[in-house]
Amino acid sequence: DADVTQTPRNRITKTGKRIMLECSQTKGHDRMYWYRQDPGLGLRLIYYSFDVKDINKGEISDGYSVSRQAQAKFSLSLESAIPNQTALYFCATSEPRPGTGELFFGEGSRLTVL
């Protein structure tokens, strides 16, 4: 089984719908991240969490919210999806300081908003 698991892997939805992407990990890492990938733009950070009580906005948090339900679970929500949120979303984890910052990724969730 994968160390970082994302569900769903693929989702097609309509504008205005609420969507939740879920992430769970078995690596025991405190730090978790949500990234968005668009063609030609690389990965952009949406939100990150350094522990259950610590949640921080990334560079593109508008239109998104997150919930850290437990050390192992970090969910990303789109309250009212819009077409330009169509993208590939990745959850990731990393070791705490003084770790090297290597990210361990889930397999990605492809979201299409019609």
Add this chain to the structure above:
Amino acid sequence: AQKVTQAQTEISVVEKEDVTLDCVYETRDTTYYLFWYKQPPSGELVFLIRRNSFDEQNEISGRYSWNFQKSTSSFNFTITASQVVDSAVYFCALRVDSNYQLIWGAGTKLIIKP
């Protein structure tokens, strides 16, 4: 501010050719880490290498090699005798000690033709 530039948007070569993917980074921090990740057509992100700023030794892993040069702020990636399975998008990323976030390049799409 930190920045990673992958100037090559797309590279196409014929199988068995050698190919180099360029990565140029910017940071004023003296302690930092550089990464390369591979994203095959299936979409997952695969970690390839991590290099810290105090270790300028080049690294070779099979057909893959990395050339880290602090003088030019570059961390280039070479694939020798390329194979069709090397076709993927390759990302270079930077983490500095003062900011735990990974800064990503936009990626280089590598196409290996049979």
